[in-house]
Amino acid sequence: xxxxxxxxxxxxxxxxxxxxxxxxxxxxxxxxxTKAVNVCLECIGIG
Amino acid sequence: xxQAAAAVGQNSWLAGFLHGRIWRGASKAVCVPGLNCxxxxxxxxxxxxxxxxxxxxxxxxxxxxxxxxxxxxFGILLGRLVCGWLCPFGLVQELLYRIRSRKAHxxxxxxxxxxxxxxxxxxxxxxxxxxxxxxxxxxxxxxxICPAGTLEAALPLLALNESLRSSAGWLFAWKAVxxxxxxxxxxxxxxxxxxxxxxxxxxxxLFNKVSFVQLACDRTACIHCGRCxxxxxxxxxxxxxxxxxxxxxxxxxxSVCPAHALTLGLPARKPAAGRPL
Numbered sequence: 001x002x003x004x005x006x007x008x009x010x011x012x013x014x015x016x017x018x019x020x021x022x023x024x025x026x027x028x029x030x031x032x033x034t035k036a037v038n039v040c041l042e043c044i045g046i047g
Numbered sequence: 048x049x050q051a052a053a054a055v056g057q058n059s060w061l062a063g064f065l066h067g068r069i070w071r072g073a074s075k076a077v078c079v080p081g082l083n084c085x086x087x088x089x090x091x092x093x094x095x096x097x098x099x100x101x102x103x104x105x106x107x108x109x110x111x112x113x114x115x116x117x118x119x120x121f122g123i124l125l126g127r128l129v130c131g132w133l134c135p136f137g138l139v140q141e142l143l144y145r146i147r148s149r150k151a152h153x154x155x156x157x158x159x160x161x162x163x164x165x166x167x168x169x170x171x172x173x174x175x176x177x178x179x180x181x182x183x184x185x186x187x188x189x190x191x192i193c194p195a196g197t198l199e200a201a202l203p204l205l206a207l208n209e210s211l212r213s214s215a216g217w218l219f220a221w222k223a224v225x226x227x228x229x230x231x232x233x234x235x236x237x238x239x240x241x242x243x244x245x246x247x248x249x250x251x252x253l254f255n256k257v258s259f260v261q262l263a264c265d266r267t268a269c270i271h272c273g274r275c276x277x278x279x280x281x282x283x284x285x286x287x288x289x290x291x292x293x294x295x296x297x298x299x300x301x302s303v304c305p306a307h308a309l310t311l312g313l314p315a316r317k318p319a320a321g322r323p324l
Contacts, residue, residue, distance in 0.1 A: 009123060009257045016119035023113025028102055031077045032114065035101035036075035036085040036093040039211075043086045043097065043189045043196035044204055045219030046211065 054135035063088030067207025069200075076308030078114060080121040081134030082247050084193070088207075095121075096170060096247055100186035103174040111211070118250055127251045130241050131295035135193040137241055143233035144280075151235050154282040156241045159293060165192065166246035188246060190218070194226040207269075236292035237280035241295065252292030253318070261314045262289040262296055268308035275300035275309060285309055 023029070041047030057079050060070045069086055079092040095118050102111035121129055130137050144150075169188040176186045189196050201219065205212045232239045241248050262285060269286050276284035278299050283291045285300040289309070301309045 003167045005257060009259065012119065012123045012254075012257060013259075016116045016123055018161050019112040019116025019119060021116075023111065023116055026112065028111060028113035031102050031105060032078070032093055033073070033076045035098065037069070037071040039088040039204065040097060040186070040189060040196070040200070041067055043084050043193060044201035044211065045190075045197060045222040046214045046216070047115070047185075047190065047218075 050132055050134075050138045050141070050148060053081075053133045054083075054138045056133060057083050058087050058089035060089045060091060063090075064203060064207075067204055069204075078117045079133075080125070080129040080194045082136045082245060083134070083195070084189075084196040084200040086196065086204065088200070088203050090199070094189075094195075097186055097189050097196075099186075100170060100174040100188060103171065104178075104184040104186065105209045115283070119254075122251050123258055125251070125260050126255040126290075126296065127248060127292070127294060128258075128260050128296040129251055130238075130245075130248050131297040134241075134247075135199070136245075137238060137295070139198065139230075140233040140238045140240060143230055144237050146234050148234050150237075152238055152280075152282075153242075155281070155293070161243050162245055164247040165244055166171035168250045170246045191221070191223060192244065194222070194229040194240060197222045197226040198230075236294070242281065242293065248295075249258045254289040255292050255294060258295065259313060260311070262294060262301075262309065262311050263314050265308045265310070268306045270308075271305045272305060274305065278303045 064071055067088065069088055070091055072091070073084060074091045075093050077092050078095040078098050078250065080095070082096060083090060083092070083094055085093045085097055095114060099111055099114045099118070102114055169192060173187040174184045176184075177187070188213065201222065201302055205215060207221070229240050236242075264286050275286050279285060279294075280299070281293045281295055283294045285291075285294065286308070298311050301311050
């Protein structure tokens with residue numbers, strides 16, 4: 001694997017972790033939890 | 048076996064199946080790597096595709112960093128290994144394909160691009176752009192297509208809950224048709240939903256080339272016998288394109304390679320010249 005590809009891999013890993021942290025800090029986790037702890041009516045074909 | 052353990056582990060809240068309820072604990076804040084409906088009565092975690100749409104649906108939070116970051120993290124670490132080893136709906140299709148019947152071996156086809164259209168239109172564009180008068184959108188992929196939601200959530204919840212059952216209408220009927228078509232075709236075609244329709248597989252496939260876990264082919268050892276391509280049910284030739292976006296890293300090709308040229312795992316770094324091995 002080329003050095004460029006390895007660097008891209010590490011960059012994407014850092015980007016993903018940064019996205020998780022930034023999203024968690026902006027309150028996105030609350031939206032995910034709110035959706036996930038209630039029955040998703042669309043998922044079961046009712047909503 | 049590993050895939051079955053992963054599927055059971057992700058959906059092991061038995062009380063949900065007994066009482067027709069879903070888990071409401073804090074673990075629902077975390078997305079699981081595969082397509083696993085968060086309304087499955089046994090599910091401990093959230094579905095990444097459903098969660099992504101849920102965030103995009105909200106007018107105040109149009110860019111999803113948390114869910115996209117989690118999907119990206121799974122992708123960069125594992126690529127489509129998630130599809131081959133961790134996805135419960137992949138396991139369902141795998142088991143259905145084991146039913147004895149005449150099989151249709153489909154090679155590389157343009158149908159594989161359908162999943163990218165599903166991702167772009169139903170998972171991203173429509174939840175972002177189509178909204179009701181209150182500014183809230185729908186999770187269109189979950190609503191119109193997702194057969195995993197119908198199988199894992201709708202069937203058990205409707206079976207156990209009279210009020211939900213009485214509310215089922217044309218939308219449930221449509222989703223049941225999609226599920227039935229997916230399951231019937233899975234008996235004849237290997238993983239048709241993974242290959243042609245799954246938006247999560249589409250994303251993870253893009254990571255196959257750069258993910259930490261790699262299927263690697265040692266071209267100096269390869270004897271070009273063609274056994275790996277013949278055994279691959281995803282229509283990939285691993286000796287030519289080991290990082291193909293369609294490869295779910297099941298490992299079948301590594302076990303049939305007589306020259307041991309194919310390896311699945313973390314690629315070993317080559318020792319620098321002059322350093323002892």
